[in-house]
Amino acid sequence: MTTASLRRVPTRYFVLLMNALRAQGVDTVEILSAAGIDETRFNHRDGTLATAEVDTLVQTANQVTGREDLGFDLGRLIKMNSHDLLGYGLLSCHTAHQIMCMASRHYHLMTETFTLNYQRRPGAPGEAIYTPTIAMPDATLRFYLEVVAVSHQNQVRLMLGVDAPAYDVYLSMPEPAHVLRYRTLAPARFHFSENALPGVRVVMGADLLDHPLPFGDADVVNQIDERCSLLGSRPPTGHFGWGEYVEMVLRAAEGEQVTLEDLARRLNVSARTIDRHLRAENLAFRELSDKVRFARACEMLCESGATIKQVALKLGFSDTANFSRAFRRVVGVTPTDYVSSGTHSFPPLTQRDSSFMSS
Template identity: 60%
Template sequence: MSATPPPSRPAPAQPRRVPVRYFVLLLDLLRSQGTDVAQLLRMAGVEAERLTQRGATLLPSEIEAFVSSARQLTGRTDLGLEMGRLIKMNSHELLGFGMLSCRNWGEAMQLVARHYHLMTETFSLRYRRIGGGVGEAVYTPLTAMPLETLRFYYEVLAVAHQNQVHLMLGGQEPAYDIYLSMPPPPHAQRYLALGPARFHFDAQALPGVRVLMGADLLDHALAMADANVVREVDERCTALGQRPPAGETGWGDYVRMLLRETPGRLVTLEDLAQRIHVSPRTIDRYLKKEKLQFRSLAERVRFELACELLGEPGATVTQVALQLGFSDSANFSRSFRRVIGITPSEYQQRPRTAATPSA
């Protein structure tokens, strides 16, 4: 089975959107549990009428406001998990019908990866077979977003993947692994009930969700297979429009977000290029259009994080050095002084209200 062609480069000229239908699922659940959904929408600045409009979408800023308002109003940390559990094949309209008609889950993954922008424009999906029959699906953010929103998305995507595998294979799926680039959430124990999928949390991994599935899962025959239906759905999805074109701005914010999400790892330009499926030269070229260089941007982000960590109560220079991937505190202190102008210890002695020195 051939690998799906890599997605187009990130950072679009126009804001990336998400169909409102996925968020309606979560709103309906919260309403049934007693949440004042009208108040939630007012807090998020989203008009209730849009929830009933076919084809309506949400902007990234609206999704951020929605996630923040929902957590504030409910006090819950598991909203991403809950939303992921509600997403089924028919949640995707035409594309979901195509999934149900595929011969096996591997073919369904290929179909979805070709048209993933119809599900969301904020993440890309790459699917490929990587040897030994193992399949790899990687969901990667395509735009900068707050940490709270990013981790909400990770849980939605990871659990939605698990839920749809479970439904498509009739509960007969073998064990497989899902990796989320975030620390274990407060409700991590709930993931144990989603077996045989095994969930792994790693805050130092490159941003995204990675799923590894064996051939026994990917090649499991599906009951409703119909090649003619899959072909028709594929053609109709293609007619709905290609993946949104990428723009020439926003790369600085996007790369900065990816770097901030990997604080304990020295991420290279090649690492990022491989993860988002473009060449290092492409990233470098677009950063230069914004008068940025990857090396200086990475250094700036690293020491912005250092300043934040040093400002936390009880933080020590050694702890921060190890957390940021330095081999020892002396090396960290020399680098910190070169970039910030003072030593880490001197920085910690500054008044808390003082601005972080610019790198």
């Protein structure tokens, strides 16, 4: 059994989405049936879905509705009390800063597929980083990114009202077709970038984080904090193949030179830990980085009108000579020969062995 298959996502969040779609006239029974999920599992808020079930549900819901903004819709439905016991503790915090601290300690009770890392120096702005903990299909990742980003905004809005101070939310995805919907969420400012480590980063100022909230109750916070701790600790960092997870991260950060240290900081583990897990799968970070980077180069070279110089610059090379040498080292032929060969194939990354690096 894989590590990812053990990760669970509470059905209570998807109950919100299914109820909203049903109210819009969507046949949610069809969605669940096509996804192979028994609809009775959505009768209880304390149920869970496996990550593979979430992947299928998201894909099926997108197909049945013909929409790609369902993550946005779900984010708009999530409130503090959507998080059950933890939510009531969050509602009893004195400030947004205290909410973020408590949420980061127990974020695994909301979902085990993302982590929340919150950092702040006294009196300074704070930064919340939501990071996926497992590899997932692009459609699922984008769905989650929108849920996380928009639900963060929605809960700030419900806490502080429309007069909340402005703050910035960064999503590691291309600007969506429904980007105008984000413009209605002021004062939050949303930024999209497909060349970033996968996740959502939120930067909030002291004026927002230290604003007093009306229902603060230290006793309730302490009691619920203790009870949440008894519900289980955060699952250990691990993936159903570290190689697959690292490949997802590197693909998402297209055009950026992501280092092992960058990834380690984001996951809050040591670079040595990631390297050890990769070596257990007979992989190395540099090997994966090169393979992902040049698989993308092959795709770009096959695009109509693409030039070697354009591809080199987009992948971060200072000149075509350096790009051509690196391309030949990894792919085995020069970019010119690759294009002229007409084969335009690049073996799947997980099927390539380490000897490929020495070609």
